[in-house]
Amino acid sequence: MTSAVIAFPCGLATSAVPGSGAELEREAERDAIAACRRGEREAFDVLVARYQRPIYRLCYRYVNSHEDANDLAQEVFLKAWRAIGRFRGDSAFSTWLFRIAVNACLNFRALRRPETRELPETLLDPRPGALAEVERQDDASRLRAAVSRLPERQRATLILKVFHDLTHDEVAGILGSTVGTVKANLFHALANLRREMTRAKETRS
Numbered sequence: 001m002t003s004a005v006i007a008f009p010c011g012l013a014t015s016a017v018p019g020s021g022a023e024l025e026r027e028a029e030r031d032a033i034a035a036c037r038r039g040e041r042e043a044f045d046v047l048v049a050r051y052q053r054p055i056y057r058l059c060y061r062y063v064n065s066h067e068d069a070n071d072l073a074q075e076v077f078l079k080a081w082r083a084i085g086r087f088r089g090d091s092a093f094s095t096w097l098f099r100i101a102v103n104a105c106l107n108f109r110a111l112r113r114p115e116t117r118e119l120p121e122t123l124l125d126p127r128p129g130a131l132a133e134v135e136r137q138d139d140a141s142r143l144r145a146a147v148s149r150l151p152e153r154q155r156a157t158l159i160l161k162v163f164h165d166l167t168h169d170e171v172a173g174i175l176g177s178t179v180g181t182v183k184a185n186l187f188h189a190l191a192n193l194r195r196e197m198t199r200a201k202e203t204r205s
Contacts, residue, residue, distance in 0.1 A: 029046070029093060047080075052077070054164060055098075058105070062109060080097055083100070098160070102174060143193075153175070153177075153185050156175055158189040160175075
């Protein structure tokens, strides 16, 4: 698979002016999908190049590990290649691919061992400002931990909506739910995060 990447297209449901860059990219994607369904493996590289960055980011938000995220991203594209003959275009290809990624991440989380947390090396750094850096790292670690404790639907909704900036419609399509459910899950996820972070700050102080 090629290592080239391009930016993830936001607003997939919006229309584009014929002949524009976005329309040409979508046409190239449709051609690549058709070629993949004919068994042309090289065409799949076009899809990998387009989506490997957002798929990796999605996986990393779930597992908080670069190594595991890389492995999961490879698994997602392998599953996509094996199943692309069943892709009928009822939804956007990105929706179909993200659905595969979410399911792979959920399966990984269900099987993985409990995480262990190591002390950051900067904790022993005597330089001025080192303690502030440790505190910033600690806040980021607490946030990741709080996100990891969210119910799975809330976690998936938060990752797709906030970190990937997808629309409510796109998230609903990926998760197989309604827009109303997506909005409710996002509301509860943010409320739970605020409560967790407030509790963590009170405990630290």
